[in-house]
Amino acid sequence: MTNYRIAYLMCTAVVVGTGLGAAPPAGHHDVHVVWPGQSIQKAVDAAESGDTVLLAPGTFHESVKVTTPGLTLRGMGRSTVLEPGTKKSAEKASESCSEGGNGICVVGTKDRDLQGVTIASLTVTGFARTGVFAMATDGLTVRDVTAVKNGVWGIAQERSVRGVIRDNTAKDNGDAGVFLANTIKEEAGASDTHGTVVDSNRLEGNRIGVTVRRLRNLTVMRNHLTGNCAGVFVVGDENKPKTGALAVRDNFVAQNNKSCPKTDRLDALQGSGIVVTGAEDTAVTGNVVKDNAGKSPLSGGIVLFKSFVGVTSDRNRITGNVLKGNAPADLVNTDPGKDNTFQGNSCRASKPAGLC
Template sequence: MARPNLTRPNATRPDAAGPNAAGPNVHRVQPGASVQAAVDAAHPGDVVELAAGNYPGSVTIATDGVTLRGQGNRSVLVPDPADHSACAAAGNGLCVTGVADDRGMPVRPVSGAVVESLAVAGFAKNGIAAAVTDKLTVHQVASHDNGLQGISVEMSTRTVLTENEARDNGQAGIFVANWFDRKGGALETRGTQVAANRLTGNRIGLQLRRVRDLTATGNLASGNCGGIFVVGDDGVPRAGSLSIANNVVRANNRYCEPNPRLDSVQGTGILLTGTEDVVVSENLITDHSGTSPMSGGIVLYPSVVGAPNARAVVTDNILADNLPVDLADLDQRNGSSFMTNSCRTSQPAGHC
């Protein structure tokens, strides 16, 4: 996604008017000032730029084409007990929120928002909570020590998540789904990209749940309970038709207790459960060990409702030092294929 041209910024107060022909308006915010006021004053194409410092309170972006930019890890959104906004009441740090109908179907997505070069830390639920968006970019954001997801993207299309760091969050570092709290068929994400992110110390590094048409490439998942999980069930359309490629998945050996929809997690590199037509290729998966029934390097595992994986393609991966096995097909049916993987052990034998 193209970024706004800032070669000739028009510096303004947070109550400034809309875009200027010479370039986007830049709403500069210092610590102690209201980020939300600046965001509310921004028009499509405007930039809200945070100086270095801590910014207590949650922020909601509901305007198309607004960029929220900080000074990297030096600009931090943190909770404020006095904040009673809807985003804060939900336990989230930064919300990008469109409009859905009563069935959860998008009515008016927020389009073209950009969040980059800042940190979001310490919120009860999600660091970043995006729902019903289109062409959202989250770039070089550090989201850490949040109760649920570091970065959560629900019911959104054409999302770009790149070069973010998500660490020490209670659930997933990055979570992409139809809805967190609803069932239903998988969402066609229309080419969402999850690339070059660093995911450490979470329950799951990257969780893709009930989504389709997505690529996850060049990510590092290390030190989580599980590395990369693609999760579906028997809903139609099925989760899948996506690519997991060129990722480094290493030593995800923390132990996480089971929850109502998933057994305990420990020592799982890449997991497919209840999916179809997923391609897992050219990944490096090493040093996993655990006592979970899903432990192993690459594991195909039936979903919580017993739905098997179908037609997975697992090819050209390098797997080493994963226990109990490098590669496990616990479905053993429905047309999955395993080709030219470099590994020592598989279940059943013969997939290496």
């Protein structure tokens, strides 16, 4: 079969698979097919808003920077692999991404968020910092991505809104499988994500499965978290507005008993299911949390913990969860904050007693 015929079939699959075959699009959008040995960055730079850059199966040794709104960068599944390249091989446009130790960078500007980018159906592995990193984006979708053995984060998003992180696998990354924050470069109050969703991901063997740091209006739901040091971390601090107005619901959080040493920012971790610290108005509901056990101050099934900088958690609702086999307890509350409620949970042991 000729390369032209293969490319034609691949392009046809993208059109049908994205639903575009049902009716012609209003404008003309191109599909740019890239084969191993060719430059992804050149194809991305040549693409226009609404185009798809389709990566064939095989291994690509490069980092890629996306700055075009409405672009789709898509592989053909796990067999499309991005690994670090050499500095010599880096295209000029992607140098900042590769030098930062990242695989794929989706980046807006200080004054304008990059809108409507999709990253899908590929593997990013072995990067010193992050597999897929996003900054200043609006409506970014990351789906069916496998982010494995990256130095810090599997998939990370900062200073972004309306993101969808769905149906991904993040495994054996140095810090969080999925990391979401307002910014890590300065002290600032929690920002409103306007409904970002982390949905139906598999998060295994990381330091933390999902970290939500200094954000508001975000949902973490239907994820499978196991084998991490901690499953879900909702983190606030002394800045205002406070982290909050979040939902952590319908997740399966089991056996997150990997042991991780203390860092400058966080105590040693082991056996933490869901931790809420320094947050307000957060609903933790409908989760199955079992067999998370450790001896860290943060260990337990669902843990409400006073912030390390002394900020309390207030008006959080821990309701309708199923917990068993967690240690030191299924429900742990060491936070003196106001109006936190524990109701309708199925559990056997709590610290202090009486929360079940």
